[in-house]
Amino acid sequence: MQDFTGSPIDNAIAMQKYGVGQPVRRKEDDTLVRGKGKYTDDVNLPGQLYAWIVRSPHAHGVIRGIDTEAARAMPGVRGVWTGRDLEAANYGPFTCGLPLKSQDGTPLFQTNRHALMTDKVRYVGDPVAFVVAETVAQARDAAEAVLLDIDALPAVTDCEAATKSGAPQLYDHIPNNVALDYHYGDTAAVEAAFASAAHVTKLDIENTRVAVVSMEPRCALATYEKSGGRYVIQVPTQGVAGNRNTLAKQLNVAPDKVRILTGNVGGSFGMKNISYPEYICLLHAAKELGKPVKWLDERSSSFLSDSHGRAQDIHAELALDKDGKFLAVRLKGYGNLGAYITGVSPSPLSLNTGKNLASVYKTPLLSVDIKCVLTNTTLMGAYRGAGRPEANYFMERLIDRAADEMGIDRFTLRKRNFIKSSQLPFAAASGVTYDSGDFQGVFEKALEISDHAGFARRKKDSRKNGKLRGIAVGSYLEVTAPPAGELGKLTFGDDGTVTLTTGTLDYGQGHATPFAQVLSAQLGVPFDAIRLEQNDSDLVRMGNGTGGSRSITASGQAIVEASDLVIAKGKAAAAHLMEASEADIEFKAGRFTIAGTDRSIDIMELSQRVREGKMPEGAPTSLDVDHTSSDVPSTFPNGCHVAEVEIDPDTGVLTIVNYAAVNDFGTIVNPMIVAGQLHGGVAQGIGQALMEKVSYDASGQPITGSFMDYAMPRAGDIPLMLVGDHPSPATTNPLGTKGCGEAGCAGSLCTIVNAVVDALSDYGVTHIDMPLTSERIWRAIQDGKQSKAA
Numbered sequence: 001m002q003d004f005t006g007s008p009i010d011n012a013i014a015m016q017k018y019g020v021g022q023p024v025r026r027k028e029d030d031t032l033v034r035g036k037g038k039y040t041d042d043v044n045l046p047g048q049l050y051a052w053i054v055r056s057p058h059a060h061g062v063i064r065g066i067d068t069e070a071a072r073a074m075p076g077v078r079g080v081w082t083g084r085d086l087e088a089a090n091y092g093p094f095t096c097g098l099p100l101k102s103q104d105g106t107p108l109f110q111t112n113r114h115a116l117m118t119d120k121v122r123y124v125g126d127p128v129a130f131v132v133a134e135t136v137a138q139a140r141d142a143a144e145a146v147l148l149d150i151d152a153l154p155a156v157t158d159c160e161a162a163t164k165s166g167a168p169q170l171y172d173h174i175p176n177n178v179a180l181d182y183h184y185g186d187t188a189a190v191e192a193a194f195a196s197a198a199h200v201t202k203l204d205i206e207n208t209r210v211a212v213v214s215m216e217p218r219c220a221l222a223t224y225e226k227s228g229g230r231y232v233i234q235v236p237t238q239g240v241a242g243n244r245n246t247l248a249k250q251l252n253v254a255p256d257k258v259r260i261l262t263g264n265v266g267g268s269f270g271m272k273n274i275s276y277p278e279y280i281c282l283l284h285a286a287k288e289l290g291k292p293v294k295w296l297d298e299r300s301s302s303f304l305s306d307s308h309g310r311a312q313d314i315h316a317e318l319a320l321d322k323d324g325k326f327l328a329v330r331l332k333g334y335g336n337l338g339a340y341i342t343g344v345s346p347s348p349l350s351l352n353t354g355k356n357l358a359s360v361y362k363t364p365l366l367s368v369d370i371k372c373v374l375t376n377t378t379l380m381g382a383y384r385g386a387g388r389p390e391a392n393y394f395m396e397r398l399i400d401r402a403a404d405e406m407g408i409d410r411f412t413l414r415k416r417n418f419i420k421s422s423q424l425p426f427a428a429a430s431g432v433t434y435d436s437g438d439f440q441g442v443f444e445k446a447l448e449i450s451d452h453a454g455f456a457r458r459k460k461d462s463r464k465n466g467k468l469r470g471i472a473v474g475s476y477l478e479v480t481a482p483p484a485g486e487l488g489k490l491t492f493g494d495d496g497t498v499t500l501t502t503g504t505l506d507y508g509q510g511h512a513t514p515f516a517q518v519l520s521a522q523l524g525v526p527f528d529a530i531r532l533e534q535n536d537s538d539l540v541r542m543g544n545g546t547g548g549s550r551s552i553t554a555s556g557q558a559i560v561e562a563s564d565l566v567i568a569k570g571k572a573a574a575a576h577l578m579e580a581s582e583a584d585i586e587f588k589a590g591r592f593t594i595a596g597t598d599r600s601i602d603i604m605e606l607s608q609r610v611r612e613g614k615m616p617e618g619a620p621t622s623l624d625v626d627h628t629s630s631d632v633p634s635t636f637p638n639g640c641h642v643a644e645v646e647i648d649p650d651t652g653v654l655t656i657v658n659y660a661a662v663n664d665f666g667t668i669v670n671p672m673i674v675a676g677q678l679h680g681g682v683a684q685g686i687g688q689a690l691m692e693k694v695s696y697d698a699s700g701q702p703i704t705g706s707f708m709d710y711a712m713p714r715a716g717d718i719p720l721m722l723v724g725d726h727p728s729p730a731t732t733n734p735l736g737t738k739g740c741g742e743a744g745c746a747g748s749l750c751t752i753v754n755a756v757v758d759a760l761s762d763y764g765v766t767h768i769d770m771p772l773t774s775e776r777i778w779r780a781i782q783d784g785k786q787s788k789a790a
Contacts, residue, residue, distance in 0.1 A: 018527035020517050020735075023672035027512040037264040040219040041296050043234050048221065048292035049078055051282055052139035054129035054146045055304065056121035059155035059376040059700020060168060063119060066129055067147035074145060076138035078289055081281065082129045083116035091115060091280055092250045094342045100351065103183035103369075109174045111374070113340040115280035121150060122170050122339035123376050124701055125304025130281045132293055155376035155700030159313055159334035162373050170339060170374045177374040179341055182350035185330070185367030185429075193328035193365050197319035201402040206769045207390050209311035209336065209694040210687070211710060212383055216266030217297040218306060222282035226290065230257045231283045236265040238273035239505045239545020240537040241487075246275050251283065260537040265507030269684070270382030271307050272507070273547055274343035278305075303705045308694055309383020311336035312349060312370070312390060318398040324408050326417050328365035329357060331394060335372045338379035345380045346372045352387020352479075358428045359395050359477045360439040360638055361417040366429045376700040382547065384684055385478075385742040389749050392476040396750035400472065400757065401766060411447070414475060415440060421728075432479055434636045436728040442662050443475055446640035449724045450660035455644065468647040469657075470759025474751030477638040480739045481548025483631040487540060488558025490519075490566055491624045492607035498525045501533040502558055503543010504551040509677065509741060511551060514669040518556050518735065522563035523603055524590020542628060549637060549739030552669060553730075558629035560734045565627055566603075569620040573610045574601055576619050635730045637738040639663035641682075641747035643755040652778030654690065654756065656717075661747060662724040666738035674740050675723050681744015682721060687713040688745075689752040691771050711771075764788060 018024055031037055068080040093112035100108045117128050129146050133139035156162045162177040170177055194200055220235040231251060237243045240260040248258040265272065278295055286293045297305060314333035320326055335349025354368035403410040418440045419426050426434045447453075455471050462469035489501035500519055504511065516530040533539050544554065567587050574592035575582040584595045593600035601609070607623045615621050644658035661678060668674050691711035695703050704710040729736025749770070756772050757765060763784025768776065 018517055018520050020521050020667065020669050022517065022670065024513050024517060024670055026510040026673065027516070028510065032264070039216050039264045039266050040221065040234055040236050041216065043221050043263065044294070045221065045223065045292040048294050049132050049134060049289065050136045050139045051285065051293050051295040052131050052136070052143040053127050053278060053281070053301070054131065054143045055301065056117070056124060056126040056128055056148070056150065058121055058150050058152045059124050060153040061121050061150040062153065063117060063121065063128065063150055065149040067149070068129065070147070071131055071142040071145040074138065074142040076134035077131060077142045078134065079132045079285055080129065080142065080146065081116070081284065083114060083118035086116055086284060087118070089284060090252055092252050094250065094275065094340065096341045096343065096346065098344060098347055100180055100182065100346055102181035104181070108346060109179040111171060111179070111340045113342060115277040123378055125301065125378060126339070127277050132285045132289065157375050157377050157696040157700055159336045159371070159373040159375060162375050163371060168376070170376065174374060178371050179337055179374055180346050180350060180372040182368065182370045182372060184354040186365065187367055190328045190330055190365045190367040194317070194319045197327050198322040199320045199402065199406055201318045201398055201405055203316045203397055203401055203767060205314045205316055205394060205397060207310045207312040207314065207393065208688060208692070208770050210309050210383060210692045211303055211694050211704070212269050212271035212306055212309060213712060214267035214269065214271065217299060217302045218272065218276065218278070219296045220279055220282050221292060221294045222279070222286040223292045224283065224287035224290070230259060232259045232261070233279060233283060234261045234263070235279060236268065236272045236507065237262045237505065238268050238507055238547055239503060239543055240535060241503050241540045241543040242545050243273070243275065244537040247279065250275060250280060258537070262505060262535045268507045269384040270309065270386055270547065273545060274307065274381055276305070300706050303702065303710065304378060307343070307345070307381025308338065308378050309381065310390065310688070311380060314394060316394045316398050318402050320402055320406065324406060324413050324416050326361055326363045329363050329395065329398065330367040331357065332369045335370050336377065336380060337372050337374050338377045339374060340379045342379060343381055348382055348387040348390065349380070353391045355430050355432065355479045356388045356391035356477070357395055358430045359392060360419055360437070360475050362419050363429055377696060384681065385745040386548065388478045388742055389685065389745040392474070392746050393749045396474045396754060400754045404766065411473065414443065418443070430479070432634065435731045436666070437636060437638055437664055438726060438728050439475065439638060442638065442664055442726045443473070443640045445724055445726050446473065446642050446660060446662040449662065449722050450642035450658060452642065462646055468649055468759040468762065469644070470755045470757070471642065471644045472751050472754030472758055473640055473642050474747050474754065475640045476743070476746040477636055478549060478742060478746050480553070480635045480637065481550035483633050484544045484554065485629045485631055486554040486558040487543045488555070488562035488627045488629055489625065490562050492611070492622065494611070496604060497529050497531050499531045499533055500559065501539055502555040503534070503540050504546045504555045505534045507546065509546065509551060510673045511555070514552055514673060515555060515559065517669055518559050519563065522560055523566060525603060529604070549741045550632070553635055553733050553735070553737045553739055554629070554632045556735045556737055557632045557733050558627065561629050562625050562627040565625040566623050569623050569625070570603060570606055573615070573620045573623070574606055576615060577601065577606070577609055633732040635666065635732065635738040637663065637665050637740060637743055639743060639747055641751040643751040645752070645755045645759055647756070647759050647777060649781055652774035652776070652781065654772060654774065654777060656686065656719045656752065659719045660722040660724070662726050663740070663743055664726050664728050664738065665740045665743070666727055666730040667736035668725065668727060669735070669737065677740050678723060678744045679721060681742060682748045683713055683718050683744070685745045685748025686717060686752065689749055689770050689772055690717065691773060693771050760784065
């Protein structure tokens with residue numbers, strides 16, 4: 001057994017070093033930065049075969065036939081399957097489980113997608129067949145020999161156009177391609193507020209479609225255990241328990257007949273948290289062939305097959321009184337679902353956008369009317385923030401525009417409308433209640449650390465150099481994932497380790513270190529003795545996965561509650577071993593002590609003594625607990641970002657010269673990891689704001705199908721960031737945490753765009769849509785010059 005026990009003084013020093021609030025280095029970094037991680041493609045099994053997916057080259061069409069004869073005869077081919085071949089297996093469809101309804105009460109229309117299409121194809125990349133062979137090259141060659149007979153149909157990629165009379169219809173049972181006509185709010189009250197307003201600001205905003213370009217493309221290795229009739233798949237996910245249940249439903253088997261294993265994930269951002277057709281195909285082949293079957297997507301097909309994010313066309317309006325107080329805000333528009341509805345795709349486009357729209361402002365009323373529309377494009381999914389950055393973008397753009405139109409300073413307008421700390425808890429018009437925060441305090445600190453007071457001087461210097469300079473602030477608030485329980489299982493090992501099993505999953509966030517910090521603080525167990533298990537659905541009996549900035553709060557509460565149960569068991573065991581009354585046993589810093597004496601026992605020693613010794617009837621035989629937490633409420637991380645940009649008016653080239661962010665993440669368990677999460681989120685926001693956009697031509701063919709056409713931010717595009725904290729711990733969970741993973745995106749989109757508009761204001765530019773490419777900025781400048789000349 002490793003010796004992890006120590007004296008009370010040693011334990012106290014260790015707990016201080018690794019305690020909550022300390023910038024402890026991530027446990028996994030030494031492995032990952034040396035290239036020793038184990039991603040899905042690193043996993044191989046003896047005798048494995050390789051799969052290749054045959055995809056539709058048409059955006060829309062009727063399948064007349066699929067000829068696989070030549071492919072089956074090619075060297076190394078072990079099988080070729082079409083949708084007709086899978087029908088006998090009676091696999092279930094891919095559906096959306098959200099209980100969303102249209103404003104007339106009609107439930108969300110389901111598209112009931114199957115693994116392989118048999119009747120129609122509905123986007124370029126729609127899977128219609130797959131090949132399994134002894135090598136990847138053989139599988140690919142055979143896939144190219146599959147002949148598709150598809151009668152092409154007209155396609156539609158634009159949401160509004162898809163709803164018009166005469167537009168191509170993707171499904172006979174979904175009129176006008178509108179799967180969900182979402183509404184939230186009191187329409188009459190909102191209309192009355194707008195009618196009485198002294199000023200109404202209006203903006204048409206495109207929230208661009210983006211691709212999720214994770215470090216490792218999707219990959220899977222499937223096997224079938226014939227003896228137990230069980231499917232096993234190694235696949236990157238955001239939570240093994242929930243995805244096991246989803247996959248079992250699609251396979252039409254009990255959950256215990258499916259096992260999901262996840263190693264290092266290599267990024268997901270929401271995209272890998274749904275089930276995909278390829279996984280059914282692989283498991284089907286593994287069962288039929290009695291061999292492991294592996295598949296690795298290529299980057300070019302990832303652009304087609306992986307869920308995309310954002311994609312909204314919104315008309316936004318803000319009503320204000322004569323003093324600039326907000327009366328109401330409303331959104332109307334469209335959200336692009338792509339060709340199929342799976343996972344949670346309607347929520348970011350509708351529900352989550354509305355839930356986050358009110359932000360940090362005393363906005364009495366809001367309404368949201370968004371039609372979620374099916375088009376001949378790649379399916380939509382959650383993308384980092386999933387409605388939170390979208391809502392914040394709309395609100396902050398409206399505020400800056402309203403300030404300009406009313407002649408009110410942008411900062412003054414925000415200050416007049418901030419929710420005051422004294423008004424908390426605050427029931428927002430979005431239907432949620434904010435429990436804590438100091439929104440104006442965060443705002444003021446952001447202005448301070450960004451040296452906003454020196455901006456006029458810097459702008460003057462830029463002008464001398466022939467450059468434009470702009471600055472903007474963006475306040476944001478997020479409503480994190482909805483209330484749910486989480487697994488908190490603690491197991492004391494014979495080797496002196498403690499294993500924490502929980503149902504969230506680390507796909508880049510760095511869970512092992514902050515979770516160990518929390519557990520060490522609760523139980524006093526040595527930081528280095530703590531192991532984390534999240535990656536095997538056989539061990540993770542339940543869990544709600546990672547998403548919506550929930551992990552530290554949900555797993556943190558589960559750890560705290562499980563620790564309390566361990567302490568209760570420990571007191572009973574310590575009382576027996578030290579021959580004392582249980583009521584006299586105290587616990588502190590990892591030791592059980594008889595009150596008023598120096599007699600004590602370390603928790604790690606106690607766990608071994610209990611496990612090895614003979615305990616009387618009714619006494620604990622281990623300190624292990626297998627606990628599911630009570631529901632963990634949503635939290636409300638918030639902050640304020642400040643972006644400063646410089647533009648060359650002759651070329652439109654933009655540089656982000658300064659960036660600062662002050663955030664309220666409640667209790668920060670590990671500030672180093674939090675800062676990293678913020679930096680990553682801002683980088684993704686910069687990508688969407690400046691360069692990323694998925695585009696299609698009129699026939700539905702994607703024209704951004706590789707990195708030759710789809711731009712991604714590089715290191716030189718990301719500025720150095722000043723990061724500050726202004727925490728108001730949450731009152732709704734025992735740690736006071738609020739989550740941080742999506743905050744960078746939530747604050748960066750609006751801040752960068754508003755800063756660019758500020759820089760271009762000399763030319764009369766009042767709005768510009770993302771992405772802010774140099775060409776788009778240059779054209780805005782030329783248009784502004786022409787307008788002034790006229």
